[in-house]
Amino acid sequence: DVSAEGRTVLLASHQVSEVERVADMVAILLNGRLVCVERLEELKRTTQEVLLSLPDPSAQPPEISGRVLAHVAFAHEHIWMVRDLDETVLRKTCHEANLPTPQIRTPSLEDILLAMLREYRRDSFERVSENVAALP
Numbered sequence: 097d098v099s100a101e102g103r104t105v106l107l108a109s110h111q112v113s114e115v116e117r118v119a120d121m122v123a124i125l126l127n128g129r130l131v132c133v134e135r136l137e138e139l140k141r142t143t144q145e146v147l148l149s150l151p152d153p154s155a156q157p158p159e160i161s162g163r164v165l166a167h168v169a170f171a172h173e174h175i176w177m178v179r180d181l182d183e184t185v186l187r188k189t190c191h192e193a194n195l196p197t198p199q200i201r202t203p204s205l206e207d208i209l210l211a212m213l214r215e216y217r218r219d220s221f222e223r224v225s226e227n228v229a230a231l232p
Contacts, residue, residue: 177211
């Protein structure tokens with residue numbers, strides 16, 4: 097085992113589950129930009145997926161403490177991928193707003209990567225749309 101000898105092994109793969117199985121550290125590239133270089137254990141420890149079903153589709157979702165990597169909403173269902181989430185603050189905010197208790201789980205590396213990719217694509221689409229709207 098090369099890594100046991102203290103050597104670095106660079107593995108580039110689209111097989112995210114395989115990367116998650118063997119990697120100590122991950123680097124995530126989106127459209128040629130390095131957006132994350134971190135120990136896999138730390139990335140997963142500090143990233144949570146928050147799921148919340150609002151009682152009414154017109155209800156406002158709570159303010160999320162932490163750095164939101166991605167947010168997806170389908171009618172009254174909201175899913176956030178968040179770094180450094182303060183779960184206590186989120187639960188208190190939901191309780192005070194008479195919202196259901198959110199489900200919080202540790203995502204897989206694939207979940208994190210897909211959330212980052214989805215957000216990147218949404219940002220790219222919005223920039224293109226703004227540029228098109230600004231055309232004479």
